[in-house]
Amino acid sequence: MIELIDTYWLYFLVGQYPHGPLGGLALTLILAVLGLLFAFPLGLVFGIARVSPWRSVRWPVTALIQVVRGTPLLMVVFWAYFFLPSLTGQNTDQFWTMLTALVVFDAAYLAEIIRAGIQGIGKGQTESARSLGFSYLDAMRLVILPQVVRNMLPSLVNQFVATIKETSLGYIIGLTEVSFIATQINTQVLTRPAEVYLLLGLTYFILCFGLSRLAFWLERHLQQRTMAKAHA
Amino acid sequence: MTPIFDLNLLLTGTYHDWLVAGLITSLSLTGISLALALPLAIVIALIRLSPVKLLQWSGFAFVEAIRNVPLLAHLLFWYFGAPELLPTALREWLYARNVEATSAIIALTLYTAAYMSEDVRSGIRSIPGQQFEAARALGFSFVASMRLVVLPQALRVTIPPLISQTLNLWKDTSIATVIGVAELMYQAAKVESATFRSFEAFAFASVCYLGMSLLITGAAGWYQGRFPVRTA
Amino acid sequence: MIQIEKVNKWYGSYQALVNVTESVAKGEVVVVCGPSGSGKSTLIRTLNRLEPIQSGRIVIDGVDAYGPHVKLNAFRSHIGFVFQQFNLFPHITVLENCTLAPTRLRGLKPSEARDEALTLLARVGLAAKARAYPGELSGGQQQRVAIARALAMRPPLMLFDEPTSALDPEMVGEVLLVMRDLARDGMTMVCVTHEMGFARDVADRVLFMDEGKVLERAVPSEFFARPEHPRLRQFLSDIRTPFAEAA
Ligand SMILES: Nc1ncnc2c1ncn2[C@@H]1O[C@H](COP(=O)(O)OP(=O)(O)O)[C@@H](O)[C@H]1O
Ligand SMILES: [Mg+2]
Numbered sequence: 009m010i011e012l013i014d015t016y017w018l019y020f021l022v023g024q025y026p027h028g029p030l031g032g033l034a035l036t037l038i039l040a041v042l043g044l045l046f047a048f049p050l051g052l053v054f055g056i057a058r059v060s061p062w063r064s065v066r067w068p069v070t071a072l073i074q075v076v077r078g079t080p081l082l083m084v085v086f087w088a089y090f091f092l093p094s095l096t097g098q099n100t101d102q103f104w105t106m107l108t109a110l111v112v113f114d115a116a117y118l119a120e121i122i123r124a125g126i127q128g129i130g131k132g133q134t135e136s137a138r139s140l141g142f143s144y145l146d147a148m149r150l151v152i153l154p155q156v157v158r159n160m161l162p163s164l165v166n167q168f169v170a171t172i173k174e175t176s177l178g179y180i181i182g183l184t185e186v187s188f189i190a191t192q193i194n195t196q197v198l199t200r201p202a203e204v205y206l207l208l209g210l211t212y213f214i215l216c217f218g219l220s221r222l223a224f225w226l227e228r229h230l231q232q233r234t235m236a237k238a239h240a
Numbered sequence: 241m242t243p244i245f246d247l248n249l250l251l252t253g254t255y256h257d258w259l260v261a262g263l264i265t266s267l268s269l270t271g272i273s274l275a276l277a278l279p280l281a282i283v284i285a286l287i288r289l290s291p292v293k294l295l296q297w298s299g300f301a302f303v304e305a306i307r308n309v310p311l312l313a314h315l316l317f318w319y320f321g322a323p324e325l326l327p328t329a330l331r332e333w334l335y336a337r338n339v340e341a342t343s344a345i346i347a348l349t350l351y352t353a354a355y356m357s358e359d360v361r362s363g364i365r366s367i368p369g370q371q372f373e374a375a376r377a378l379g380f381s382f383v384a385s386m387r388l389v390v391l392p393q394a395l396r397v398t399i400p401p402l403i404s405q406t407l408n409l410w411k412d413t414s415i416a417t418v419i420g421v422a423e424l425m426y427q428a429a430k431v432e433s434a435t436f437r438s439f440e441a442f443a444f445a446s447v448c449y450l451g452m453s454l455l456i457t458g459a460a461g462w463y464q465g466r467f468p469v470r471t472a
Numbered sequence: 473m474i475q476i477e478k479v480n481k482w483y484g485s486y487q488a489l490v491n492v493t494e495s496v497a498k499g500e501v502v503v504v505c506g507p508s509g510s511g512k513s514t515l516i517r518t519l520n521r522l523e524p525i526q527s528g529r530i531v532i533d534g535v536d537a538y539g540p541h542v543k544l545n546a547f548r549s550h551i552g553f554v555f556q557q558f559n560l561f562p563h564i565t566v567l568e569n570c571t572l573a574p575t576r577l578r579g580l581k582p583s584e585a586r587d588e589a590l591t592l593l594a595r596v597g598l599a600a601k602a603r604a605y606p607g608e609l610s611g612g613q614q615q616r617v618a619i620a621r622a623l624a625m626r627p628p629l630m631l632f633d634e635p636t637s638a639l640d641p642e643m644v645g646e647v648l649l650v651m652r653d654l655a656r657d658g659m660t661m662v663c664v665t666h667e668m669g670f671a672r673d674v675a676d677r678v679l680f681m682d683e684g685k686v687l688e689r690a691v692p693s694e695f696f697a698r699p700e701h702p703r704l705r706q707f708l709s710d711i712r713t714p715f716a717e718a719a
Pocket of ligand 1 (some may be wrong): 483486488506507508509510511512513514515
């Protein structure tokens with residue numbers, strides 16, 4: 009095990025970089041960060057549209073979200089892989105394919121988190137903002153969303169964990185993220201697949217468990233703050 | 241002259257058969273894994289709720305170790321890694337059979353059970369302790385109190401999230417492609433490379449995934465209408 | 473019926489019961505009162521072993537409750553317990569609440585259990601609600617069902633832990649009426665309650681607890697007319713004239 013780490017740790021972390029494209033764990037993380045970063049604004053728009061008082065906005069977005077949530081991510085990846093090129097007119101590499109799929113997929117999930125957040129804050133807040141004379145959109149922007157986003161922090165961290173796990177599907181389209189690299193290492197070593205994949209699992213575990221503990225801590229912290237305020 | 245969308249390809253012939261075989265495999269994977277995961281999940285949940293610290297802790301470790309590693313990495317481990325750890329005779333016995341499907345079922349079962357056990361646990365915890373106490377005061381044993389009073393109530397709370405975990409399981413079977421299980425996604429890709437009709441092949445798979453997802457979501461809605469959660 | 477001998481109980485380092493020694497005779501109705509946190513619930517819960525004790529002895533109907541050979545479930549099924557929060561099982565009907573234990577633990581046939589339960593429900597005035605779910609009943613009705621549920625096991629002894637404290641004032645009477653009726657039938661009862669009218673009219677003896685100790689015990693007429701302990705005097709004046717200061 010030690011010997012395995014000793015030989016391959018750099019390859020595992022960054023792929024062939026700097027002699028080739030960046031890969032490995034670094035690529036996994038970059039993909040997850042960018043995926044969530046781009047998915048968030050899109051999810052926000054979808055989430056607001058999902059509770060919009062206007063049917064012509066609410067229905068198509070609701071349908072889109074239901075379709076994406078009813079479809080495996082791998083299906084989305086395949087659609088992106090085969091049809092992005094004809095859509096954009098140029099060859100899309102695996103990185104952009106995967107990123108596009110992740111953004112679309114995560115945006116649909118974030119939209120539901122945001123919708124639940126908006127509905128959880130309740131009519132009371134909207135009504136009092138409206139009664140002060142704010143327009144619907146201003147009430148959203150100034151009163152509702154700031155509360156939603158603050159309460160959402162733990163869910164965002166959890167979504168980040170989910171995104172990290174999702175990037176592993178890049179493996180299937182040949183993206184050199186960390187699972188792919190692990191398999192490359194396995195083919196080179198040949199004799200110790202159990203150890204190689206245990207190491208892969210351990211790597212994901214440390215990353216994701218750490219983050220989910222952070223989300224747990226944030227959640228408790230937020231709860232305590234809200235309670236302290238309610239008492240004050 | 242080939243039509244733009246060759247519906248015939250999907251409705252009859254070899255390729256149709258391939259796709260349908262894939263669909264059946266996906267459904268079987270879901271059914272078998274669900275049947276194994278449910279009891280496992282209940283056992284894990286009870287272990288996590290037991291008064292013994294060591295048991296609680298090992299339940300927690302199991303759940304977190306599984307949830308914080310992507311399903312893809314689980315599949316790679318169970319397919320490439322784990323058989324190496326088996327004694328030769330057993331390994332050969334396994335390889336003579338369907339090792340792909342076996343690995344997939346193990347990975348899907350463990351992954352699903354980890355998530356489901358959390359739903360079962362929070363379902364049980366949502367039942368106030370006084371319910372258990374009232375049952376004990378009537379003279380029911382620990383097991384009888386759980387079985388007759390706590391679990392039936394917890395079930396009502398737990399079934400909807402369990403159904404949504406089943407939806408995840410259904411979508412997750414697509415990832416078994418990675419180890420060569422001939423499920424729906426695998427067969428769609430096979431048809432795609434045999435015919436270059438990517439659109440038809442993926443449309444078929446998408447419609448299947450989506451249709452089944454809608455059925456599962458519908459089941460959750462039906463259940464909640466039929467068996468409302470009752471509180472005193 | 474009940475012998476409590478030198479019982480001590482701690483929650484961690486807090487002593488909730490201090491050397492409690494009492495006894496209750498068959499057919500006797502004992503009311504326990506005292507300020508909040510004085511250990512009334514703790515005492516009554518030790519009687520059917522919902523709480524462990526650290527020293528002392530409790531014997532009920534000849535059975536040593538904390539003895540090594542006691543069959544806990546059978547032991548408990550012979551003691552009816554009524555909770556402040558009713559604790560009906562919300563997922564099953566009122567009737568099923570009353571037949572669950574008799575069919576499973578007394579081995580009654582469903583039809584027998586049903587007949588008995590309906591008789592008991594009629595006795596507490598709720599035969600018409602047999603098919604309702606607990607969530608559809610008022611608090612007072614739920615508590616009367618809870619009493620019927622406990623009675624369905626035909627216990628020789630009934631314990632009540634503040635059965636009317638969670639009720640709206642207008643529902644207190646209906647529950648007390650049921651309890652009064654039980655007492656008249658000769659049931660042995662221990663009731664934690666602050667309903668002093670009930671204590672005066674129904675109890676054979678009243679105990680006063682404070683800080684885990686039983687400070688006074690007397691027949692109701694003595695208890696209310698000549699309270700000895702200063703704490704009890706304070707307590708009685710507090711509950712009699714809650715607005716004394718304002719007046
Ligand atoms: N489970 C528990 N853990 C720790 N302390 C407890 C527990 N239950 C009760 N106590 C403490 O024991 C004391 C007596 O409680 P209790 O018997 O419920 O009082 P009462 O019923 O007279 O209001 C109180 O000070 C209470 O805080
Ligand atoms: Mg109490």
